[in-house]
Amino acid sequence: FEAIANPGIRGLRAYDPGHDLVALRRAHEGVLVELGSNENPHGPSPAATQAVLETLSQLYRYPDPLGGDLKRALAARLGVGISQLMLGNGSHELLMQFAQVFAGPGREVVASQFGFAVYALAAQAAGAPLRVVPAFARGAAMPRGHDLDAIAGAISPQTALVYLANPNNPTGTWFGADAFAAFMARVPESVIVVVDEAYAEFADAPDHASALVLQPRYPNLLVTRTFSKAHALAGLRVGYAVAHPDCIAVLERVRESFNVNMVGLSAAQAALGDEAHLRWSLARNAEQREMLAAALRERGYFAHPSLTNFLLVEFGPETQRIEAGLIARGVVLRPMAGYGLPECLRITVGDASENRRLLAALDEVLA
Numbered sequence: 001f002e003a004i005a006n007p008g009i010r011g012l013r014a015y016d017p018g019h020d021l022v023a024l025r026r027a028h029e030g031v032l033v034e035l036g037s038n039e040n041p042h043g044p045s046p047a048a049t050q051a052v053l054e055t056l057s058q059l060y061r062y063p064d065p066l067g068g069d070l071k072r073a074l075a076a077r078l079g080v081g082i083s084q085l086m087l088g089n090g091s092h093e094l095l096m097q098f099a100q101v102f103a104g105p106g107r108e109v110v111a112s113q114f115g116f117a118v119y120a121l122a123a124q125a126a127g128a129p130l131r132v133v134p135a136f137a138r139g140a141a142m143p144r145g146h147d148l149d150a151i152a153g154a155i156s157p158q159t160a161l162v163y164l165a166n167p168n169n170p171t172g173t174w175f176g177a178d179a180f181a182a183f184m185a186r187v188p189e190s191v192i193v194v195v196d197e198a199y200a201e202f203a204d205a206p207d208h209a210s211a212l213v214l215q216p217r218y219p220n221l222l223v224t225r226t227f228s229k230a231h232a233l234a235g236l237r238v239g240y241a242v243a244h245p246d247c248i249a250v251l252e253r254v255r256e257s258f259n260v261n262m263v264g265l266s267a268a269q270a271a272l273g274d275e276a277h278l279r280w281s282l283a284r285n286a287e288q289r290e291m292l293a294a295a296l297r298e299r300g301y302f303a304h305p306s307l308t309n310f311l312l313v314e315f316g317p318e319t320q321r322i323e324a325g326l327i328a329r330g331v332v333l334r335p336m337a338g339y340g341l342p343e344c345l346r347i348t349v350g351d352a353s354e355n356r357r358l359l360a361a362l363d364e365v366l367a
Protein backbone atom coordinates (compact mmCIF):
# COMPACT_ATOMS: atom_id res chain seq x y z
CA PHE A 1 0.00 0.00 0.00
CA GLU A 2 3.02 2.22 0.38
CA ALA A 3 3.34 2.41 -3.40
CA ILE A 4 -0.30 3.30 -4.05
CA ALA A 5 -0.67 5.84 -1.20
CA ASN A 6 -0.52 9.54 -2.07
CA PRO A 7 3.12 10.60 -2.43
CA GLY A 8 2.99 12.76 0.71
CA ILE A 9 1.84 9.79 2.80
CA ARG A 10 4.66 7.48 1.66
CA GLY A 11 7.43 7.34 4.20
CA LEU A 12 5.28 8.94 6.93
CA ARG A 13 5.24 7.26 10.32
CA ALA A 14 2.07 7.04 12.42
CA TYR A 15 1.91 9.00 15.69
CA ASP A 16 4.11 7.38 18.31
CA PRO A 17 3.00 8.08 21.88
CA GLY A 18 6.40 6.91 23.15
CA HIS A 19 5.00 4.12 25.31
CA ASP A 20 2.06 1.72 25.43
CA LEU A 21 0.30 3.48 28.30
CA VAL A 22 -2.47 0.91 28.55
CA ALA A 23 0.04 -1.89 29.09
CA LEU A 24 2.02 0.23 31.56
CA ARG A 25 -1.13 1.12 33.52
CA ARG A 26 -1.97 -2.58 33.74
CA ALA A 27 1.56 -3.43 34.88
CA HIS A 28 1.59 -0.70 37.54
CA GLU A 29 -1.99 -1.19 38.74
CA GLY A 30 -3.29 2.36 39.02
CA VAL A 31 -0.11 3.91 40.43
CA LEU A 32 1.57 4.84 37.17
CA VAL A 33 2.94 8.41 37.21
CA GLU A 34 2.13 9.71 33.74
CA LEU A 35 4.27 12.73 32.93
CA GLY A 36 4.72 12.14 29.21
CA SER A 37 1.88 13.95 27.46
CA ASN A 38 1.67 17.48 28.93
CA GLU A 39 -1.73 16.83 30.43
CA ASN A 40 -2.94 19.01 33.27
CA PRO A 41 -3.14 16.91 36.45
CA HIS A 42 -5.19 19.54 38.30
CA GLY A 43 -8.20 18.55 36.22
CA PRO A 44 -10.96 20.51 34.55
CA SER A 45 -13.36 22.98 36.16
CA PRO A 46 -16.15 21.26 38.12
CA ALA A 47 -18.51 23.29 35.93
CA ALA A 48 -17.10 21.47 32.88
CA THR A 49 -17.66 18.08 34.52
CA GLN A 50 -21.23 19.11 35.31
CA ALA A 51 -21.76 20.23 31.73
CA VAL A 52 -20.56 16.81 30.53
CA LEU A 53 -23.18 15.08 32.69
CA GLU A 54 -25.90 17.36 31.36
CA THR A 55 -25.19 16.40 27.74
CA LEU A 56 -25.60 12.68 28.37
CA SER A 57 -29.36 12.62 27.66
CA GLN A 58 -28.69 14.17 24.22
CA LEU A 59 -26.08 11.74 22.92
CA TYR A 60 -28.35 10.39 20.18
CA ARG A 61 -28.27 13.81 18.50
CA TYR A 62 -25.52 15.26 16.35
CA PRO A 63 -23.57 18.09 17.94
CA ASP A 64 -24.10 21.68 16.76
CA PRO A 65 -22.05 21.68 13.52
CA LEU A 66 -21.40 25.40 13.94
CA GLY A 67 -20.41 25.23 17.60
CA GLY A 68 -22.37 28.45 18.04
CA ASP A 69 -22.55 28.63 21.84
CA LEU A 70 -18.85 27.95 22.33
CA LYS A 71 -17.91 30.38 19.57
CA ARG A 72 -20.04 33.13 21.12
CA ALA A 73 -18.37 32.55 24.48
CA LEU A 74 -14.90 32.57 22.89
CA ALA A 75 -15.66 35.69 20.84
CA ALA A 76 -16.77 37.55 23.97
CA ARG A 77 -13.72 36.39 25.91
CA LEU A 78 -11.17 37.18 23.18
CA GLY A 79 -12.78 40.32 21.83
CA VAL A 80 -13.05 38.93 18.28
CA GLY A 81 -15.96 38.32 15.91
CA ILE A 82 -17.66 34.92 15.69
CA SER A 83 -16.70 34.78 12.01
CA GLN A 84 -13.04 34.88 13.08
CA LEU A 85 -13.28 31.53 14.88
CA MET A 86 -13.01 27.94 13.75
CA LEU A 87 -13.32 24.96 16.09
CA GLY A 88 -11.31 21.77 15.75
CA ASN A 89 -11.23 18.25 17.12
CA GLY A 90 -8.25 19.39 19.16
CA SER A 91 -5.97 22.05 17.71
CA HIS A 92 -4.08 19.17 16.04
CA GLU A 93 -6.90 18.82 13.51
CA LEU A 94 -6.73 22.52 12.69
CA LEU A 95 -2.94 22.45 12.28
CA MET A 96 -3.32 19.61 9.76
CA GLN A 97 -6.07 21.42 7.85
CA PHE A 98 -3.99 24.57 7.43
CA ALA A 99 -1.45 22.61 5.42
CA GLN A 100 -4.17 20.78 3.49
CA VAL A 101 -5.67 24.12 2.47
CA PHE A 102 -2.65 26.36 1.97
CA ALA A 103 0.37 24.13 1.26
CA GLY A 104 1.03 21.33 -1.22
CA PRO A 105 3.38 20.28 -4.00
CA GLY A 106 5.45 23.37 -4.84
CA ARG A 107 3.91 25.29 -1.93
CA GLU A 108 6.46 25.03 0.83
CA VAL A 109 6.06 24.87 4.61
CA VAL A 110 8.65 26.52 6.89
CA ALA A 111 9.11 25.48 10.52
CA SER A 112 11.79 25.60 13.18
CA GLN A 113 14.10 22.80 14.24
CA PHE A 114 12.68 21.38 17.51
CA GLY A 115 9.27 22.77 16.54
CA PHE A 116 6.17 20.74 17.45
CA ALA A 117 6.16 17.46 15.47
CA VAL A 118 2.75 17.97 13.89
CA TYR A 119 4.04 20.73 11.58
CA ALA A 120 6.32 18.38 9.67
CA LEU A 121 3.60 15.76 9.58
CA ALA A 122 1.06 18.27 8.23
CA ALA A 123 3.47 19.38 5.51
CA GLN A 124 4.27 15.82 4.44
CA ALA A 125 0.65 14.72 4.45
CA ALA A 126 -0.19 17.68 2.21
CA GLY A 127 2.65 16.71 -0.14
CA ALA A 128 4.37 20.02 0.58
CA PRO A 129 8.14 20.51 0.75
CA LEU A 130 9.31 21.32 4.29
CA ARG A 131 12.10 23.73 5.14
CA VAL A 132 13.42 23.33 8.68
CA VAL A 133 15.26 26.39 10.03
CA PRO A 134 17.95 25.77 12.68
CA ALA A 135 16.93 26.75 16.22
CA PHE A 136 19.08 28.90 18.50
CA ALA A 137 22.18 27.03 19.63
CA ARG A 138 22.90 26.02 23.21
CA GLY A 139 24.31 29.02 25.02
CA ALA A 140 21.99 31.47 23.24
CA ALA A 141 19.57 33.57 25.29
CA MET A 142 16.79 31.15 24.33
CA PRO A 143 18.59 27.86 23.68
CA ARG A 144 16.72 25.56 21.25
CA GLY A 145 14.11 28.31 20.69
CA HIS A 146 12.76 29.64 17.38
CA ASP A 147 15.20 31.98 15.59
CA LEU A 148 12.58 34.32 14.10
CA ASP A 149 15.18 36.28 12.15
CA ALA A 150 16.43 33.13 10.44
CA ILE A 151 12.87 31.93 9.83
CA ALA A 152 11.96 35.23 8.14
CA GLY A 153 15.15 34.92 6.08
CA ALA A 154 14.19 31.40 4.95
CA ILE A 155 10.88 32.53 3.44
CA SER A 156 11.06 32.30 -0.35
CA PRO A 157 8.61 32.84 -3.22
CA GLN A 158 7.71 29.13 -2.80
CA THR A 159 6.73 29.54 0.86
CA ALA A 160 3.03 29.13 1.53
CA LEU A 161 2.86 28.53 5.26
CA VAL A 162 5.01 29.09 8.37
CA TYR A 163 4.37 27.26 11.63
CA LEU A 164 5.54 28.85 14.88
CA ALA A 165 4.73 27.76 18.42
CA ASN A 166 4.72 30.21 21.31
CA PRO A 167 5.59 28.73 23.74
CA ASN A 168 6.97 25.78 21.80
CA ASN A 169 6.67 22.08 22.59
CA PRO A 170 9.02 20.29 23.36
CA THR A 171 11.47 23.09 24.16
CA GLY A 172 9.22 25.26 26.34
CA THR A 173 10.81 28.32 24.70
CA TRP A 174 8.95 31.49 23.75
CA PHE A 175 9.31 34.80 21.94
CA GLY A 176 8.17 38.30 22.81
CA ALA A 177 6.06 41.01 21.21
CA ASP A 178 8.90 43.00 19.64
CA ALA A 179 10.56 40.01 18.01
CA PHE A 180 7.24 38.82 16.64
CA ALA A 181 6.23 42.26 15.33
CA ALA A 182 9.59 42.55 13.55
CA PHE A 183 9.05 39.06 12.11
CA MET A 184 5.54 39.81 10.80
CA ALA A 185 6.79 43.02 9.18
CA ARG A 186 9.14 40.88 7.05
CA VAL A 187 6.57 38.28 5.95
CA PRO A 188 4.79 38.82 2.61
CA GLU A 189 0.98 38.96 2.87
CA SER A 190 0.65 35.89 0.68
CA VAL A 191 2.38 33.70 3.29
CA ILE A 192 0.18 32.24 6.02
CA VAL A 193 1.74 32.47 9.49
CA VAL A 194 0.37 30.06 12.07
CA VAL A 195 1.17 30.76 15.71
CA ASP A 196 0.33 27.70 17.78
CA GLU A 197 -0.52 28.93 21.28
CA ALA A 198 -1.47 25.59 22.87
CA TYR A 199 0.39 26.62 26.05
CA ALA A 200 -0.24 30.38 25.97
CA GLU A 201 -2.41 30.45 29.10
CA PHE A 202 0.55 29.18 31.14
CA ALA A 203 2.86 31.89 29.80
CA ASP A 204 2.89 34.61 32.43
CA ALA A 205 6.31 36.23 31.83
CA PRO A 206 6.29 39.88 30.73
CA ASP A 207 8.48 39.04 27.73
CA HIS A 208 5.86 36.65 26.30
CA ALA A 209 3.02 38.05 24.19
CA SER A 210 0.14 36.39 22.38
CA ALA A 211 -0.03 36.83 18.61
CA LEU A 212 -3.71 37.66 19.06
CA VAL A 213 -2.67 41.28 19.64
CA LEU A 214 -1.31 41.53 16.09
CA GLN A 215 -3.99 39.42 14.41
CA PRO A 216 -6.24 42.39 13.46
CA ARG A 217 -3.31 44.00 11.62
CA TYR A 218 -2.31 40.89 9.64
CA PRO A 219 -5.00 38.97 7.70
CA ASN A 220 -2.40 36.26 7.00
CA LEU A 221 -1.91 35.53 10.73
CA LEU A 222 -3.68 32.49 12.26
CA VAL A 223 -3.56 31.70 15.95
CA THR A 224 -4.50 28.32 17.42
CA ARG A 225 -5.36 27.47 21.00
CA THR A 226 -6.69 24.42 22.79
CA PHE A 227 -8.78 23.30 25.74
CA SER A 228 -6.42 20.35 26.23
CA LYS A 229 -3.76 22.02 28.35
CA ALA A 230 -4.63 24.87 30.75
CA HIS A 231 -8.31 23.89 30.75
CA ALA A 232 -7.44 20.21 31.30
CA LEU A 233 -9.90 18.80 28.75
CA ALA A 234 -7.44 16.81 26.60
CA GLY A 235 -9.77 13.82 26.54
CA LEU A 236 -12.58 15.77 24.89
CA ARG A 237 -10.57 17.15 21.94
CA VAL A 238 -11.50 20.80 21.51
CA GLY A 239 -9.24 23.41 19.92
CA TYR A 240 -9.84 26.63 18.05
CA ALA A 241 -8.30 29.00 15.56
CA VAL A 242 -8.57 32.78 15.42
CA ALA A 243 -8.05 34.32 11.98
CA HIS A 244 -9.42 36.77 9.44
CA PRO A 245 -13.07 35.96 8.55
CA ASP A 246 -12.17 35.37 4.88
CA CYS A 247 -9.45 32.94 5.91
CA ILE A 248 -11.86 31.10 8.24
CA ALA A 249 -14.40 30.91 5.40
CA VAL A 250 -11.89 29.09 3.18
CA LEU A 251 -10.77 26.76 5.97
CA GLU A 252 -14.38 25.88 6.81
CA ARG A 253 -14.76 24.28 3.38
CA VAL A 254 -12.73 21.24 4.43
CA ARG A 255 -13.95 20.92 8.01
CA GLU A 256 -15.75 17.68 8.74
CA SER A 257 -19.36 18.70 9.48
CA PHE A 258 -19.50 17.47 13.07
CA ASN A 259 -15.82 17.61 13.92
CA VAL A 260 -16.22 18.70 17.53
CA ASN A 261 -18.32 16.43 19.69
CA MET A 262 -21.27 17.55 21.80
CA VAL A 263 -19.67 16.70 25.14
CA GLY A 264 -16.54 18.65 24.26
CA LEU A 265 -18.48 21.70 23.09
CA SER A 266 -20.44 22.03 26.31
CA ALA A 267 -17.50 21.24 28.61
CA ALA A 268 -15.27 23.77 26.85
CA GLN A 269 -17.91 26.47 27.16
CA ALA A 270 -18.31 25.78 30.88
CA ALA A 271 -14.53 25.70 31.39
CA LEU A 272 -14.18 29.06 29.70
CA GLY A 273 -16.67 30.51 32.17
CA ASP A 274 -14.72 29.35 35.24
CA GLU A 275 -11.82 31.78 35.40
CA ALA A 276 -11.21 31.16 39.08
CA HIS A 277 -10.49 27.48 38.41
CA LEU A 278 -8.18 28.36 35.54
CA ARG A 279 -6.21 30.82 37.69
CA TRP A 280 -5.96 28.25 40.49
CA SER A 281 -4.71 25.58 38.06
CA LEU A 282 -2.14 27.91 36.47
CA ALA A 283 -0.82 28.97 39.88
CA ARG A 284 -0.41 25.31 40.98
CA ASN A 285 1.43 24.55 37.75
CA ALA A 286 3.81 27.53 38.07
CA GLU A 287 4.62 26.64 41.67
CA GLN A 288 5.24 22.95 40.88
CA ARG A 289 7.25 23.79 37.75
CA GLU A 290 9.67 25.96 39.69
CA MET A 291 9.94 23.37 42.46
CA LEU A 292 10.66 20.61 39.94
CA ALA A 293 13.21 22.68 38.00
CA ALA A 294 15.02 23.53 41.25
CA ALA A 295 14.99 19.90 42.40
CA LEU A 296 16.47 18.79 39.07
CA ARG A 297 19.09 21.54 39.24
CA GLU A 298 20.09 20.30 42.71
CA ARG A 299 20.68 16.89 41.15
CA GLY A 300 22.89 18.47 38.46
CA TYR A 301 20.40 18.50 35.56
CA PHE A 302 19.66 21.55 33.46
CA ALA A 303 15.97 22.22 32.87
CA HIS A 304 15.46 24.68 30.02
CA PRO A 305 13.51 27.80 30.95
CA SER A 306 9.82 27.06 30.39
CA LEU A 307 6.57 29.03 30.43
CA THR A 308 4.50 25.87 29.99
CA ASN A 309 3.38 22.84 31.96
CA PHE A 310 6.48 20.83 31.04
CA LEU A 311 10.25 21.00 31.27
CA LEU A 312 12.84 19.96 28.69
CA VAL A 313 15.65 18.52 30.76
CA GLU A 314 19.21 17.65 29.71
CA PHE A 315 20.17 14.24 31.16
CA GLY A 316 23.34 13.75 29.10
CA PRO A 317 24.73 10.40 27.92
CA GLU A 318 22.82 8.56 30.70
CA THR A 319 19.44 9.61 29.32
CA GLN A 320 18.36 6.21 28.02
CA ARG A 321 19.34 4.38 31.19
CA ILE A 322 17.52 6.95 33.32
CA GLU A 323 14.41 6.77 31.19
CA ALA A 324 14.36 2.98 31.33
CA GLY A 325 14.94 3.02 35.10
CA LEU A 326 12.04 5.41 35.58
CA ILE A 327 9.72 3.30 33.42
CA ALA A 328 10.62 0.24 35.46
CA ARG A 329 9.53 2.22 38.54
CA GLY A 330 6.24 3.30 36.97
CA VAL A 331 7.17 6.84 35.94
CA VAL A 332 6.55 7.79 32.30
CA LEU A 333 8.38 10.72 30.73
CA ARG A 334 8.68 11.60 27.03
CA PRO A 335 11.85 10.48 25.24
CA MET A 336 13.13 13.10 22.82
CA ALA A 337 15.27 11.09 20.39
CA GLY A 338 12.58 11.53 17.73
CA TYR A 339 13.07 15.29 17.99
CA GLY A 340 16.83 15.00 17.57
CA LEU A 341 17.36 15.57 21.31
CA PRO A 342 18.51 12.10 22.45
CA GLU A 343 20.10 13.48 25.64
CA CYS A 344 16.90 15.17 26.81
CA LEU A 345 13.67 14.02 28.38
CA ARG A 346 10.52 16.09 28.46
CA ILE A 347 8.80 16.07 31.83
CA THR A 348 5.20 17.18 32.27
CA VAL A 349 4.81 19.11 35.51
CA GLY A 350 2.66 16.86 37.66
CA ASP A 351 0.82 17.61 40.86
CA ALA A 352 2.81 17.69 44.12
CA SER A 353 2.48 13.97 44.76
CA GLU A 354 3.39 12.95 41.19
CA ASN A 355 6.45 15.20 41.23
CA ARG A 356 7.55 13.75 44.56
CA ARG A 357 7.23 10.24 43.18
CA LEU A 358 9.18 11.20 40.07
CA LEU A 359 12.03 12.64 42.14
CA ALA A 360 12.06 9.63 44.48
CA ALA A 361 12.22 7.25 41.50
CA LEU A 362 14.97 9.37 39.92
CA ASP A 363 17.01 9.22 43.13
CA GLU A 364 16.66 5.42 43.12
CA VAL A 365 17.81 5.20 39.51
CA LEU A 366 20.79 7.43 40.24
CA ALA A 367 21.76 5.68 43.48
Ligand code: PMP
Binds near residue numbers: 089169198199227
Ligand atom coordinates in the same frame (compact mmCIF):
# COMPACT_ATOMS: atom_id res chain seq x y z
N1 PMP B 1 0.34 22.29 19.69
C1 PMP B 1 1.26 21.96 20.59
C2 PMP B 1 2.48 22.80 20.68
C3 PMP B 1 1.07 20.84 21.40
O1 PMP B 1 2.01 20.49 22.28
C4 PMP B 1 -0.10 20.07 21.27
C5 PMP B 1 -0.38 18.84 22.10
N2 PMP B 1 0.65 18.14 22.59
C6 PMP B 1 -1.02 20.47 20.31
C7 PMP B 1 -0.79 21.58 19.54
C8 PMP B 1 -2.27 19.68 20.02
O2 PMP B 1 -3.13 19.67 21.09
P1 PMP B 1 -4.66 19.33 20.96
O3 PMP B 1 -4.86 18.64 19.65
O4 PMP B 1 -4.95 18.50 22.13
O5 PMP B 1 -5.36 20.67 20.98
